[in-house]
Amino acid sequence: xxxxxxxxxxxxxxxxxxxxxxxxxxxxxxxxxxxxxxxxxxxxxxxxxxxxxxxxxxxxxxxxxxxxxxxxxxxxxxxxxxxxxxxxxxxxxxxxxxxxxxxxxxxxxxxxxxxxxxxxxxxxxxxxxxxxxxxxxxxxxxxxxxxxxxxxxxxxxxxxxxxxxxxxxxxxxxxxxxxxxxxxxxxxxxxxxxxxxxxxxxxxxxxxxxxxxxxxxxxxxxxxxxxxxxxxxxxxxxxxxxxxxxxxxxxxxxxxxxxxxxxxxxxxxxxxxxxxxxxxxxxxxxxxxxxxxxxxxxxxxxxxxxxxxxxxxxxxxxxxxxxxxxxxxx
Amino acid sequence: xxxxxxxxxxxxxxxxxxxxxxxxxxxxxxxxxxxxxxxxxxxxxxxxxxxxxxxxxxxxxxxxxxxxxxxxxxxxxxxxxxxxxxxxxxxxxxxxxxxxxxxxxxxxxxxxxxxxxxxxxxxxxxxxxxxxxxxxxxxxxxxxxxxxxxxxxxxxxxxxxxxxxxxxxxxxxxxxxxxxxxxxxxxxxxxxxxxxxxxxxxxxxxxxxxxxxxxxxxxxxxxxxxxxxxxxxxxxxxxxxxxxxxxxxxxxxxxxxxxxxxxxxxxxxxxxxxxxxxxxxxxxxxxxxxxxxxxxxxxxxxxxxxxxxxxxxxxxxxxxxxx
Numbered sequence: 001x002x003x004x005x006x007x008x009x010x011x012x013x014x015x016x017x018x019x020x021x022x023x024x025x026x027x028x029x030x031x032x033x034x035x036x037x038x039x040x041x042x043x044x045x046x047x048x049x050x051x052x053x054x055x056x057x058x059x060x061x062x063x064x065x066x067x068x069x070x071x072x073x074x075x076x077x078x079x080x081x082x083x084x085x086x087x088x089x090x091x092x093x094x095x096x097x098x099x100x101x102x103x104x105x106x107x108x109x110x111x112x113x114x115x116x117x118x119x120x121x122x123x124x125x126x127x128x129x130x131x132x133x134x135x136x137x138x139x140x141x142x143x144x145x146x147x148x149x150x151x152x153x154x155x156x157x158x159x160x161x162x163x164x165x166x167x168x169x170x171x172x173x174x175x176x177x178x179x180x181x182x183x184x185x186x187x188x189x190x191x192x193x194x195x196x197x198x199x200x201x202x203x204x205x206x207x208x209x210x211x212x213x214x215x216x217x218x219x220x221x222x223x224x225x226x227x228x229x230x231x232x233x234x235x236x237x238x239x240x241x242x243x244x245x246x247x248x249x250x251x252x253x254x255x256x257x258x259x260x261x262x263x264x265x266x267x268x269x270x271x272x273x274x275x276x277x278x279x280x281x282x283x284x285x286x287x288x289x290x291x292x293x294x295x296x297x298x299x300x301x302x303x304x305x306x307x308x309x310x311x312x313x314x315x316x317x318x319x320x321x322x323x324x325x326x327x328x329x330x
Numbered sequence: 331x332x333x334x335x336x337x338x339x340x341x342x343x344x345x346x347x348x349x350x351x352x353x354x355x356x357x358x359x360x361x362x363x364x365x366x367x368x369x370x371x372x373x374x375x376x377x378x379x380x381x382x383x384x385x386x387x388x389x390x391x392x393x394x395x396x397x398x399x400x401x402x403x404x405x406x407x408x409x410x411x412x413x414x415x416x417x418x419x420x421x422x423x424x425x426x427x428x429x430x431x432x433x434x435x436x437x438x439x440x441x442x443x444x445x446x447x448x449x450x451x452x453x454x455x456x457x458x459x460x461x462x463x464x465x466x467x468x469x470x471x472x473x474x475x476x477x478x479x480x481x482x483x484x485x486x487x488x489x490x491x492x493x494x495x496x497x498x499x500x501x502x503x504x505x506x507x508x509x510x511x512x513x514x515x516x517x518x519x520x521x522x523x524x525x526x527x528x529x530x531x532x533x534x535x536x537x538x539x540x541x542x543x544x545x546x547x548x549x550x551x552x553x554x555x556x557x558x559x560x561x562x563x564x565x566x567x568x569x570x571x572x573x574x575x576x577x578x579x580x581x582x583x584x585x586x587x588x589x590x591x592x593x594x595x596x597x598x599x600x601x602x603x604x605x606x607x608x609x610x611x612x613x614x615x616x617x618x619x620x621x622x623x624x625x626x627x628x629x630x631x632x633x634x635x636x637x638x639x640x641x642x643x644x645x646x647x648x649x650x651x652x653x
Contacts, residue, residue, distance in 0.1 A: 029578040051580065175540075178543075185542065186540060
């Protein structure tokens with residue numbers, strides 16, 4: 001019966017995501033009626049409407065969904081493998097490394113397609129490997145040391161990124177700053193589908209480890225005692241998470257608090273079992289970012305604001321609520 | 331000796347001294363000329379100019395000025411234009427026009443000013459730009475007169491040329507120069523002012539491609555487009571440099587797209603954008619790039635910028651009219 005309830009929740013959320021997607025596509029600088037959206041999606045409308053509905057709004061919606069899945073499932077995994085409910089991919093330095101990679105790409109190869117993604121990924125991997133090395137070798141890694149190393153590397157990369165902005169983009173500082181606050185303006189169908197594909201592939205990969213994740217959430221000692229190779233599992237998951245996050249970050253910039261908050265809501269709805277947790281996290285993350293972006297691009301007519309601002313405004317009060325609630329339970 | 335009530339001779343002396351002092355006082359009051367952007371009174375030679383700058387700060391500048399620091403390219407260009415280029419002892423890192431500006435001592439940029447270096451240059455006055463708040467405050471505390479510019483329209487630029495010219499003792503040159511500029515501006519404005527709405531093409535100006543940053547109300551570019559007889563699609567947005575959504579640009583369907591040299595995307599790349607093929611400007615190949623330094627600097631070249639934009643928007647009117 002518990003399972004039945006979860007299936008119903010899942011179906012309801014899934015339908016809500018689909019409905020939200022079509023509703024979000026109908027909203028924008030000009031309202032396009034719901035039915036016309038459906039028509040355009042089926043290829044039955046004029047060129048301009050089709051370009052806007054399919055290539056721009058649908059692409060944004062899909063990119064938001066992909067990014068939501070990537071950040072939220074990664075957040076859930078990071079929280080479990082470090083047994084830290086306040087952890088986020090950002091803490092490991094992945095986001096800062098990715099953004100640094102994009103800055104390097106903007107400086108050195110401004111005109112090559114996918115150079116942002118490649119450098120972003122390379123620096124995310126380099127960052128996380130460095131952090132992993134600093135924190136220990138193989139299985140004897142300390143979660144707290146890892147997080148501290150992540151924070152230190154994040155600070156270093158932020159400083160170097162700030163220096164690059166200061167030294168090379170000081171004339172365009174506002175433009176580059178917008179980038180570091182996150183947004184989906186770069187969306188086109190190819191990018192968006194690529195992000196969704198990578199996010200779904202990574203999320204599936206994470207889900208294959210649901211047993212190990214369940215064990216590791218209860219502590220390294222417990223996990224080891226039930227036969228989980230903690231060091232190896234953690235290493236693999238860190239690689240998957242960094243791929244997932246860096247790929248999204250390279251298109252969207254830093255979008256905070258999604259990976260932190262969404263897994264907690266997912267636990268309330270679907271429980272702590274990672275089979276459900278990753279599923280619900282991905283779904284809820286997609287819905288949250290989809291609406292955050294819709295807000296970001298419609299709140300001021302014709303203009304957009306960085307979506308990272310909205311996720312922070314939505315996320316921080318919830319985060320504080322979580323803190324207070326935890327304190328009361330303890 | 332009885333105390334005398336007053337020695338007529340001595341009294342005469344005192345009266346004389348007082349009179350001279352009084353005359354000096356009155357004279358110095360008369361010499362303390364108040365200069366604001368809108369109002370420049372008096373043509374006499376003065377010891378101290380009291381100036382109200384664009385930030386509403388009252389600044390006393392001792393005369394004559396022989397050493398000047400400019401912390402914005404626009405100020406540097408104005409100084410050279412009014413014949414005060416030889417007084418400059420330091421400029422900001424971006425001052426690159428005219429050619430001579432490149433070889434001057436660099437004192438920082440919009441982000442940060444090197445206050446120690448500026449102080450060591452012993453300037454009689456610093457011409458700053460709004461936004462350099464910290465540097466302006468530090469220099470003022472050190473007793474260096476800082477005149478801050480915050481131009482928002484072309485008219486403001488003309489007033490600034492007069493202000494800088496007056497402070498540097500080049501009042502006449504500045505007035506002549508401003509009159510020349512005004513004639514050129516009027517030539518453009520008079521040619522476009524009677525155009526009705528249908529004759530004003532819609533213009534999209536792209537500062538930056540990722541995200542799409544344009545120029546809205548309160549920006550020079552908005553001013554230029556309007557004066558040149560166009561309609562800026564971002565004219566009713568919420569800020570001077572708004573981030574536009576792509577669909578807003580597509581819906582607006584601009585007839586002319588102008589991008590700045592600062593943008594990463596060139597006109598060729600803009601014309602190749604996937605969803606932009608249906609925009610009139612792209613269909614007709616009316617996508618242009620202009621030197622950002624000409625139209626976004628609040629200096630004399632803004633008038634060159636106006637003429638350039640006018641030529642792009644209304645070639646049928648301005649075809650070959652400008653030198």
